Amino acid sequence: MLETKKIHIIGAGLAGCEAALQLAKRGFQVLLYDMKPEKTSAAHHSKSLAEIVCSNSFGSLITEESASASGLLKAEMAILDCELLKVAQRVSVPAGKALAVDRQAFTQQVTEQIQANPHITFICENVADIPEDDWVLIATGPMTSPELTESIARILKREQLYFFDAAAPIISKDSIDFDIAFYQDRYDAGAEGKTEQSGSYINCPLDKEAYEALVDILIHGEKTELKSFEKESANFFESCMPVEIMASRGVQTLRYGPMKPVGLTDPKTGRWPYAVVQLRQDNAEGTLYNMVGFQTNLKWNVQKQMIQLIPGLQEANVVRYGVMHRNTYIHSPEVLQPTLQLKEHPQILLAGQLTGTEGYTESIATGMMAAFNIARLYQNAPAIVPPHETMLGALLRYITRPEAIHQNFQPINSNWGILPELPEGSFKRKDKKARNKLYVERSLSQLKAWMPSLELSPINVS
Structure with a gap:
């Protein structure tokens, strides 16, 4: 031994x-x-x-x-x-x-x-x-x-x-509707009218009605209750304030904060939207995007309703909902x-x-x-x-x-x-079943080819 x-x-x-x-x-x-x-x-x-x-x-x-x-x-x-x-x-x-x-x-x-x-x-x-x-x-x-x-x-x-944090939802890029959403950086006039990626942010434009509906669900949506040991030391910082707390400070607060439309021109209208939800790239491959400023403590079913209210994200695939809790x-x-x-x-x-x-x-x-x-x-x-x-x-x-x-x-x-993304053209864009099957086939094939390098044979025990 x-x-x-x-x-x-x-x-x-x-x-x-x-x-x-x-x-x-x-x-x-x-x-x-x-x-x-x-x-x-x-x-x-x-x-x-x-x-x-x-x-x-x-x-x-x-x-x-x-x-x-x-x-x-x-x-x-x-x-x-x-x-x-x-x-x-x-x-x-x-x-x-x-x-x-x-x-x-x-x-x-x-x-x-x-x-x-x-x-x-x-x-x-x-x-x-x-x-x-x-x-x-x-x-x-x-x-x-x-x-x-x-x-x-x-x-x-x-x-x-350990700390308390309110994390924003992360969205799969391939589920975003780019007939509505558009790439553009703030004040980037060169991006106007372009449908291909030409900026660092994906922007989802909202009119007044959509914005007020979103604020309403943020204010009145059911929140996750903190556990007793979390309540004792919960501490929010202004830089990671839950979006529902910002919304509760006034109907227009988000329009002057993370949903500020200034400098963003909707290529469909040629004007600044009433408000905008921005998404920022979350991984090197550019397949995941997080909702800027939408760190939240809302319950997951409420978050789903909230996200589906946002133009361009009606069919969004949420790979991680926002959470707020003590973590280590x-x-x-x-x-x-x-x-x-x-x-x-x-x-x-x-x-x-x-x-x-x-x-x-x-x-x-x-x-x-x-x-x-x-x-x-x-x-x-x-x-x-x-x-x-x-x-x-x-x-x-x-x-x-x-x-x-x-x-x-x-x-x-x-x-x-x-x-890593699959080769372009290997499946139809909206056929997620076919895409997922290809992911599985590729992953398991790669794993089995890698197995010999793992050298998992047991050590000799006397």
């Missing part, structure tokens, strides 16, 4: 447990730390490991009739022999085209596997100091303890990691490599929501990938990343993309928009 090859994993949530099981089956000795069962965070209720809190759904599955980005990620995880995905499939409950689980059975089975594994030593401890001379995986999630948060912030040379995550583009190693401390890896990924499936996938790279690094092999045509590879590259350095960085989950 490889007694000298011990790995410290801090956090026994979804990412940490997946990583522990992956390393254990390769012969490594894992020290898995968590403050459970002696202590739980304000967001948790169970004393078991790998607790799923908000929902029992792991998202959509790929079927013959339809494919989803979340389904593609799970298909990739199945090929890579994901341990927690196998547990989820064993304890699944009927949920149509989605993978939903019996929550209690899921966490119980994962806990039992961890406890019974001879290669995993579980240590009930609220870790405050990060070991400096050993290999460490930190996977403590959005409710990381204040003591560990302080240690991570110190290593990363940051004052703090690092600014991955500045400090993290796509291999999930810290740039300045490559013996420390991170996984789960700390990296800026959202969702149960995404947390498990990053835990799995971190374990693969730790195993490789211990065998003096270079850490690797799946092809960017795969959903897992695209997700890792998105959260560490260089263009987001020194920019506002917000967590995201798997979505079609982070994948």
Whole structure:
């Protein structure tokens, strides 16, 4: 047994447990730390490991009739022999085209596997100091303890990691109606009348009636209530004020703020609109755009109604709705490599929501990938990343993309928009079913071709 090859994993949530099981089956000795069962965070209720809190759904599955980005990620995880995905499939409950689980059975089975594994030593401890001379995986999630948060912030040379933020919705560019919307920068007269991209912003023009309807839903739409532990320290900054709070300050406030039409000429009318919603490019590929100034705490169903009121976005594909909550995550583009190693401390890896990924499936996938790279690094092999045509590879590259350095960085989950675009003409523009099928075929083909480079054969154990 490889007694000298011990790995410290801090956090026994979804990412940490997946990583522990992956390393254990390769012969490594894992020290898995968590403050459970002696202590739980304000967001948790169970004393078991790998607790799923908000929902029992792991998202959509790929079927013959339809494919989803979340389904593609799970298909990739199945090929890579994901341990927690196998547990989820064993304890699944009927949920149509989605993978939903019996929550209690899921966490119980994962806990039992961890406890019974001879290669995993579980240590009930609220870790405050990060070991400096050993290999460490930190996977403590959005409710990381204040003591560990302080240690991570110190290593990363940051004052703090958690804050309240109100993030704006992100829209898939290919769902925007450019018969209405137009590219143009403010006061860019050269862009007038052009339909091709000739500016940095996509503009959705509103007349007085559409604007007032939008303001009305912003003011009266149902908001998400903060949890008790969030209310205690919620603090908004003027630069990221939720759009509904701005709207409540007066009907005309948004027209003098993020919806200011000044300097933007609608090529259809030759005039400035009454108001305008601008969208700004969110990724290097230009497939995702965020709604400028529309950070919000509205409930998701209300956000959907709000977005559908905006000319040009009536059929918008929202890849992430706006959220407002306390969160703990690092600014991955500045400090993290796509291999999930810290740039300045490559013996420390991170996984789960700390990296800026959202969702149960995404947390498990990053835990799995971190374990693969730790195993490789211990065998003096270079850490690797799946092809960017795969959903897992695209997700890792998105959260560490260089263009987001020194920019506002917000967590995201798997979505079609982070994948490289398909060759032009390979599908009809509005045939999303055909497009998604091609994405799946390309991703799984690339993953299978990449598999031999992963070298996942178990280490010999005496």
